[in-house]
Amino acid sequence: MLSWQTEQRTVSIRTTKGRLKHLPFTGDDHQLRLLAQYRQGESDLLTQGGQWYLLATLDVPEAPQNPHPQGFIGVDLGIANIATTSTGHRHSGRKLNRTRENDRNLRTRLQQKGTRSAKRRAKRHAGKEARRTRDINHKISKHIVAEAQRTGRGIALEDLSGIRERARLKKPQRVTINSWAFGQLGAFIEYKARRAGVPVVHVSPAYTSQECSHCHHIDKRNRPNQAEFSCRNCGFVEHADLNASHVIAARGWWTWVCGAESQVPALTLVV
Structure with missing residues (x-):
């Protein structure tokens, strides 16, 4: 009261x-x-x-949505780079991944210790991790939405529902991808976009890492390693995450043209 x-x-x-x-x-x-x-x-x-x-x-009113976006910014979410946009911006996760590895090791040691003081310290540290993740996701989403608004474009995101069940990754990669709040990042992008009047579409994530953004040839051999994309059909070479973001951007445009716009949840903010 x-x-x-x-x-x-x-x-x-x-x-x-x-x-x-x-x-x-x-x-x-x-x-x-x-x-x-x-x-x-x-x-x-x-x-x-x-x-x-x-x-x-x-209760914040929504901005009128841009009815005629000048293309879409594709956003590829990953491990080495948390987010890579089709405009060439990479939000690197390398330094952050080292910090998160240290956090996991500390959490493991505290859990093994099992004392009351260790449990209290683990609880405090978990809160610190969550706040750090939230802060980084806010900064990344703010940058992406601001760029889309400034350039008159929409934002294309992969539909990551069920990613943990679909992904076939080695154990270290599973730990990394399962411990980062990609769903939170997507939600932040969506509500910031709604406030800014930026349209958001969701596209199928199938084969975005194997499809060539130039000739659209799909082949698992197009991705010889984590960082490199080299098309077996046309010879196009680019950083793998950047190529995937271009593929997502193209799929976003066709999704918009076909009228399958994403439905963003109603905006709720807390102060």
């Missing part, structure tokens, strides 16, 4: 020991502007690490 005084940036909260009045709150400028304009519905109060947070529900 609380009341907001957004102009004064204070709240009054009813507690078991009475009402606490004129408690100051803060946030970054963008969050505070959204709060003042669009707050609607219930709010949640939680504590984490000795700090208190208010989560406010906002």
Whole structure:
């Protein structure tokens, strides 16, 4: 039970020991502007690490969707590079993968130790990992959506539903791909795109790593290793992730032309 005084940036909260009045709150400028304009519905109060947070529900209106995108930016999600776009931007995961490997080793050691202090430390560390992942996914999605909005294009994503069941990977790769929040990254791209009026389509992920973006010949031999793509039909050579992103972009355009637009969930933000 609380009341907001957004102009004064204070709240009054009813507690078991009475009402606490004129408690100051803060946030970054963008969050505070959204709060003042669009707050609607219930709010949640939680504590984490000795700090208190208010989560406010906002009803933010959608921007009109661009009805005539000038092509699509294809986004290839992977292990060595978390996201590669058809415009040539690679969001590398090499340094991050080393950090995640260290995190897994620490988690294993703490689980084996099994003491109360080890369990508390493991819980704190898990929260740190989740916050780091969320922050990186926010930055990547923000960059991709901003580029699409600036260039008047849409965004094409692979339909990754069931990827864990479909993927045939070696054990180290399974650990890596299963531990990264690709679904979260896709959701962030979608809701940011909806706010910006950028159309989003989902395409089939089948053979995107084996299809040539120039002649569209499909052959598993086109991918001799993780990083290289070399078409056996036309001789086209390119970085494998970049080639896949071009294939996804082309499929996105044809999906849009055929009218199979993706349905993005309704936008809900918290401050």
